[in-house]
Amino acid sequence: MKMNQWTLGLAAVGLVTLPSLVQAEEQSSPVLTALSATTISGYVNTSMHWDVGTGNANPPGYAFNSGKQDGFNLDVVKVAIAKPLDEAQWAAGYNVELLFGPDANPGIGLGTQTLGGTSDAGIKQAYVTLRTPVGNGLDFKVGVFDTIIGYETFDSGSNPNYTRSYGYTIEPTTHTGVLASYQLNDMLSAAVGIANTFGPVINAKAHPVSAGTGGPKAESYKTYMASVAFTAPESLGFLKGSTLYGGIINGFNAGAVTAGGAEHQTSFYVGGTVTTPITNLKLGVAYDYAAPNDTTGYQNAVGLYLSFQATEKLSLHGRGEYSSHSKGVALAGFPSKVFEYTGTVQYDLWKNVLSRLEVRWDHAADGSQAFGGVGTGAAATKKNAILVAANLIYKF
Numbered sequence: 001m002k003m004n005q006w007t008l009g010l011a012a013v014g015l016v017t018l019p020s021l022v023q024a025e026e027q028s029s030p031v032l033t034a035l036s037a038t039t040i041s042g043y044v045n046t047s048m049h050w051d052v053g054t055g056n057a058n059p060p061g062y063a064f065n066s067g068k069q070d071g072f073n074l075d076v077v078k079v080a081i082a083k084p085l086d087e088a089q090w091a092a093g094y095n096v097e098l099l100f101g102p103d104a105n106p107g108i109g110l111g112t113q114t115l116g117g118t119s120d121a122g123i124k125q126a127y128v129t130l131r132t133p134v135g136n137g138l139d140f141k142v143g144v145f146d147t148i149i150g151y152e153t154f155d156s157g158s159n160p161n162y163t164r165s166y167g168y169t170i171e172p173t174t175h176t177g178v179l180a181s182y183q184l185n186d187m188l189s190a191a192v193g194i195a196n197t198f199g200p201v202i203n204a205k206a207h208p209v210s211a212g213t214g215g216p217k218a219e220s221y222k223t224y225m226a227s228v229a230f231t232a233p234e235s236l237g238f239l240k241g242s243t244l245y246g247g248i249i250n251g252f253n254a255g256a257v258t259a260g261g262a263e264h265q266t267s268f269y270v271g272g273t274v275t276t277p278i279t280n281l282k283l284g285v286a287y288d289y290a291a292p293n294d295t296t297g298y299q300n301a302v303g304l305y306l307s308f309q310a311t312e313k314l315s316l317h318g319r320g321e322y323s324s325h326s327k328g329v330a331l332a333g334f335p336s337k338v339f340e341y342t343g344t345v346q347y348d349l350w351k352n353v354l355s356r357l358e359v360r361w362d363h364a365a366d367g368s369q370a371f372g373g374v375g376t377g378a379a380a381t382k383k384n385a386i387l388v389a390a391n392l393i394y395k396f
Contacts, residue, residue, distance in 0.1 A: 037093075038083050043395045045075040045103070045156055052386040057373040060362040060385050061334050063164040064103050064156075075156070076103035078124065089133035097124040123202060124154060124174065134182075141179040144202055147172045148179070148191055148227045149247035149269035151286035151303065160284070160307050161344045162358045162391040166323035166334070167288040167301035171267060172198040172249060175223065187231055195223045198253040198265065206252035223251025232275075244272040265292050273305075280309035299325035317344040322365075335364035354393040361386050 049068045051059060056069045064075065077100040083093040104122035127143030152159045152168040177195025184190065196205050206217040227247030234240045246269065253265040271286035284305030291298045301323035308316045319342040325334060342360040349355055362385040364370040372382030 037086070038081060040079070040081055041396060042077070042079040042097075043155075043157060043393050044077050045101075045393045046391070047073045047075050047162070048390040049073060050388045052388065053372070053382075055372045055374040055378070055381060056385075057375060057378045058371055058380040059387075060338070060340070060371060061169070062166055062340075063169045065163065067102070074101050076101040078155070085129055085131050085139065089131070089137075091129075091131040093129040094127065095129065096126045098122075099124050136183050136185075139181050141181075144174055144176050145179055146174055147199070147249070148193065148225055149249060149267060150288070151271045151284060151305070156391065157354050157393045157395065160305055160317040161319050161342050162356050162389055163342060163360055163387070165286070165301065165303050165319065165321050166338065166340065167286050167303050167321065170288055170290050170299050170301060170323075171269070172200070172253070174199040174202075175225070176202055176204070177223070179225075187233055188228070189231075190228045191226065193225045195225065195251070197223050198249065198251055198267075201254065204254060206254075217252065221252060223249065225249040238277045239275060242272065242274045244270075246270040263292070265290060282307045297326040299323070313348045315346045317346065318342065335366045335368045335370040337365040338370070339363045339365050352395050354391075354395065356391040358389045358391065359387070360389070 047068065049071060051069045059065050059069055068075075078097060079100075080095070080097045082095040085091040085093045099122045101120055104124075105120045123144060125143075125145050127141040127145050130140040130142065132138045132140070146154070150168055150171045152165055154173065156162055156164075175193070175195035175197070176199065177193055179191060179193035181189065181191040196203065205219075206221045206223075207219045225247065227245065230244045232239045232242040236242075248266065248268050250266045251264075253263050267288070267290045269286070269288050271284070273282055273284045275282055282305075284303075284307070286303045286305070287300070288302075289298065289300040301321060303319055303321040306318040310316060319340075321340045321342075322338070323334070323340075324337045326336075340360060340362045342358060344356055344358040346354065346356045362371065364383045367383070369380050369383055371380055371385040373380050
């Protein structure tokens, strides 16, 4: 800090103090003012998997399950740096979420590396937030942001269960584009957006791709999305706080490129969480449907959720799900019809630590032997897969 002789003279006779001057300078610094509103958060997510029985190759193909059988795992580390929007009419901020670990690798998890890299590091979200004084305030995200559909999220600790549903697995994950959201009133909100593709590869475009019957896409070929959410008001009694949500995404899915043109895809989602007359008991329902526009194939999943907060530390969660897909849509590790049932006990013994024990049963309902097998590349030999998992997440 620079000071003139007059300032030093005043400090020498005790009329001013140097620490106060330093503090005043810090308060006037635009950089330090911006940093004072910045938050840093994240988590370390670990797990232990036991796939019951022997011959546990070919585990069920839901997201983040590959390679974790019968052992101890680091799932993922997330570090988030953000400056939220303030109350100003022309507010601005940003959000950056960085991932480290196997669940950031496209071979097993999200795979948001720029240009499709294969390292255990990635960007989950990185966007600028803007608010404009239109009506109640029109908010924008510009950059890389999470998909707008789905009951579950990438962050396992924000979901009722540790393992992901098949519904989550068939949904897009992130997009590179612009998303506008608007709160119409206390009950209704809506969002619309445009992105390069379904994602998740950052900055990937549809127009250089030549696979599929349609050949390369025009430079104007983009992915479009919209959603609406309803929150029940207090006038609905015990239903107050219940939510109903629906969304649609249409565009280019590079992960579904085939000679049949399956990369032109539309995904629909509708779901909600319902409060009940029983204190601390909530019910959830989710339905996902994805269909390539140029084929007759489809994939869908319907899930039911049950959550009960027994005590301040103890909660119980259950999920039942049915998923199916047509022969024209190949999903690695998926039988054409599959049921899964998951039960989770969460008891938080330590501060900032989420601790869960989970049992999951996957059953191939089409009669196929979709799971199991001994050794890498082994043929599957089982109709059923049973997983016992423990999950510890430290949040900071």
